[in-house]
Structures are given as C-alpha cells and as structure tokens.
Amino acid sequence: MNTPVETAAQTPGRPLELLIVQLGTLSEVLRSLMALKAVKQLYPSTRVRMLVRSEGVDPVSRVEWIEEVMTLPQGLRRETAIQCVATWLGPVVDRRFDILANWTGKGATARMASIATSLIPAIVKLGDHVREDTVQGSFDAWSMYRHAWSQGGVEQDIHETDLVTTQLLTALQIHAGEPAPDAGNHQVTSRYFFKTVSLVAPDFWTQRPKGLKWIAISATSAPARMSEWMERVLRRNPDYGMVVVGQGEIRDLPDSPRIIRLSENVGWDTILSVFSQCSWLCSGPDPMVDLASLVNLRVFYSTGPEAREFGLKWTETGPYGNGHVVLASANEWDPETAYATWSYYQSEWFHKNSLTIQGHFDHLGCNRLLETAQIYKSRIRPSNEGGGVCYEQTAGVIREFEAWIYRVRGQMARAWFCGWLPALDQEATKLTLSPALIKRIRSLQDSVQVISQIVGGASITARELETLASRNRVGHLMTVEDREAIEACGKKLLEMESLIGRVTRVEPELECLLKWYRQRIHNLESQTLSGMAKETLQALDLMIEGMDLLTAWTTKTLELARPRVLDSSQKDGRGQGLTN
C-alpha cells in the first residue's frame, strides 16, 4: 500500500514521528506508557512524544525514550484564552507528525482530546476526533470497539493496555512494515522503567527498621476495614513492615513502629524509591496500581461489588503483568478473606504449589469465605496464545456462563481485528461444564439463531441498496422507481436493527453486537449512498462473523456436554460405554 507514511518510513535515517494524545487520568497515562514501551521495543527507531495534562508530566518526563512531553496551555484567562490556544497551536502545527493516536478514554477530557486530535496535523490519525458536524467520531476500528464495548459497559477480556498496544502496532505494521524479527522479546515492565531525578531517599525511608519486607498500602483506595488486615498481617508476619502511600486516611491505623506513613504530597522520586524496596502493593483501583505494574511491584488488588455481582469490568484496567493477585468480593471487603488470600500467595515460594489455595483456607478454618469471593492470578499469555494479560481464577465463586461469554466476546474481537484465533477445540478443553451452564447456553442459542437470520437478511438488503445506489452516478437524480426501491431498502434496514434490539432486550448478553453495529454506523465515512451502503454491508459482515463464532462456541460447548458412546478400546472392562 503506497501511503505517505510508508514513503516517510522508507526515507533512510528518517524515524517515524509519533504523537500520543493522552489527556485522561494519571492511570490512563501510566497504562499508555506501558503500551508505548511494547511499541518502542518492536519499532525502536520510532520517536515518541506525548501530549498530557499537567498531572502526567512528572512520570512521563522520567521515561528516557519519550522524546518530549507536551501539555496544553495552562493558566488561561477567559478574555485571552482563544488567543493563547491559537498561539500554542502554531508551533505544534509545524511538527509534521507521521502518526497521531488519541488514547484518551471517555472521561471529562475526552472532548478536549478529540478537538486537539482534529487540530494537530498528522499523516495518519487513530482514535477519536471531532467531525465537521461537531459530533465525535472514531478514525479506526479499535477505537470504535473501545466505544462500543470497553467503554460501553460490555465485559470483554482485552485489557485497555493491550487494546491500545494492538491498535498502534497494527497501524505501524500497515504503514511502516514488519517490526525487527528479534525485537519485542523483552519484558515490558521493569524496576528501572523510570529514571529517578534525585537519588537521595528521604530520611524516614532510609531510617526505616532494617531486615523487613515491605508492603505499600494505598490509602486512597483503602477499604473501610483495611486496618484490621494490616493488624493481622503485622501480628502473624514479624518479617513484614508497611508503608502507607497516597492521599486519604486509613481509619484506626494500628500504632506500630513497623508502619510508616508517607506524607500525602511526596514527589515521584520518593514513591519510586519506596516502591523499589517493597515486595507488595495492596490497593484497590488507583494510579498506584498502574505505577506498580510498570515497575514490576507485585500487586494485591481488591475489587468490590461492580454493576453486576462478580462483574469482570475490572479486568480491563486491573494490574498488568505476571503474578498479581486479585480479590473480588461480592459484599464489603473482608479482612479475613484478604489475609487468607494474601498469605497464600506471599508464601508461594515456600509451599511451591504443594498446597492448594482451598487447602490454605481450610487450614485457616475459613473455607466458607470463598463462597462470597473470587480470587484471580494474572499472567501474560505467550504470543502463540495471543499475548496480553489475562486473569485466571484460582478459587472462589464460579460464574460459568459469565466467564464463558466474556471469553467468547474477546475471541470475537480477535477474529475481527487480529485475524487470529486459538483453535476452538483447544479452548473448549478449558471449559468447566455444568448443567446450569448448558441450560443457559441452550437458551442463548435460540437468540443467536434469530439474530443470525435477521443479520443475514439485513446483509442481503444492504447489498441490494449498494447495487441500486451505484447505478446512479449523479447521486441525487434518479427514477421514481429507483427512489422508492432505495427508500424501501433503507426502511428494511432500520426495521431489522429494531428487530435485533427487541431480541437483545430478551437476551441482553447479545446487546454487544448491536452496540458494535451502531458504533460502525455512527462512523460511516462515505459521502455517497452507495459508499454508505457498502460500509453498512461491511458492518453487517462483521456481525455475521461474530454470530458465526458464537454459533461455533455454543455448538461446541453443547457437543461436549452430549453423552457419547466410547470406543470399545476405551471401555474400562465393566461394560460401561457412556461418559459425560
């Protein structure tokens, strides 16, 4: 493909200039750094710049391979604000970026980031922007996916970091060619991710009790009964100390020389210095989690009840890397469950998996606590399994159907955008089958079949519409018959969308497909009717592919649950030929 970026990339010695617009939260900035590190490893000659809000300047400027940290103009006065912004924009416009990616999420600054993305020139743009009709739109498929699913309340198994990494890597692969063959085999996270500006650690930290292992505790996200957990850990583990970081107060903080309270306004160097000496970070959702992930500090992450009991939305922003532990609670965070969970994983080196986590809860006499909690451990999948972080449940309440559909949705996205899927047979062996799961999948299957038929019909209509519209070259002059036929096709498509909506009201787990379709339709680019019909057809084709995958998964799962006759050579001699 002969694109301008390709031409630029082929110019000897001319590195690709990349601008990431990340005006979101500190967590988003840190996750962006993680994604960029992977990109930088695969395309080492790329020059990366970031546009962030003032809160993001400190961490980003400590990353050596980031060429420049830019911020929007600050301290504006109402009467001169427009002039200031225009003055700021002047030199930025002259930069000539090759690729601009807007990675800002859906928060309050999303609009700001979209406007900046529209105003700053670049040869290739990814992410959200403001269209000429002032409505926000997306430039690429991964951004539409983020809107439809990740930000649209749909549970799916691709972490935010992996999502933006894949988006940018795909674009680079298209525009700049394959990465260096041996690049990218290094770990992304590292204790030395950030350079420290000041090497002098503060006194309170250098004078801490020696010979202890340290747990950093995030005060910002500490649950109400955190002090009970701390007290329990200190009492039973004399080799541990704790350092409380972040803003906020921990209620009834135990009085112990083994607890250090970091001042709320310490700088990045201090936090990085403390984290480099800690063994764990104990935290709920908080930028500290993203920072710990970057510097390879093991996280004991707590997530409370979400919109749905044991919902899985946290997996999109949870701790990134290998070996992090997640405790998901159905009710209020419980220190006893938290202690049993943490103590199992902190002594992993000792029991070396000879003890199960259920056995550990048994020893502590608190097995009943697993009835209201889920425990997960994070792992980076090998590249032949698709890469990225995943969370494997190790104990607690099993929600089979939710886990099943969550996994299928992730596979749908991989099929759509990566053109890669693990073999279904191999995936199916990992399933835990139960009568409840089978019953639920059977009921889902009916809705899948109905939607598949509707989408199939819509696809035929969209094709008809395209054929009709492409007959007319002028665009606005046509015979009365053609006009009526085009109107009829349009109406039919709308009716089909409404029909799908009705089915998804009965089966909300399939609403994700409608959300995805609507996002695609919102982002139709063409100015002609035939072009729009073609894009609608493409959107429907993606839905059909998604439905086919769902059908394959439901069929395979139900097939696994079906009793089958054993081969005579497999009989166990007692004449029993049936299994499952």
Add this chain to the structure above:
Amino acid sequence: MVADIELLQGKIIQDPDQRPKNTLQLVEELALEILTAEELAVAAQEAV
C-alpha cells in the same frame, strides 16, 4: 478476517497541511474546554 485494512489503519490524511474547515470553531471550543477543566480543578481543590 472480515475487517478490512482500511478500518484498522486509521485515517490517512491526504494533505495534513490543510486545516480543518472549522478550525476557528475548534480553537474556541478547545479554549473553553481548557478553561472549564481548570475551573473544575480549582473548585475541587477548594472543596478539599
């Protein structure tokens, strides 16, 4: 894979030097967005 490359490659801007048609409007809105964000940040700090 059904998704075509065009959907994944991002938007190729044929003439990046060409300003958006509504540049002035976008600059105005950006200024307003920055001001609002700054005011919100001040209000949040005062609330603490």
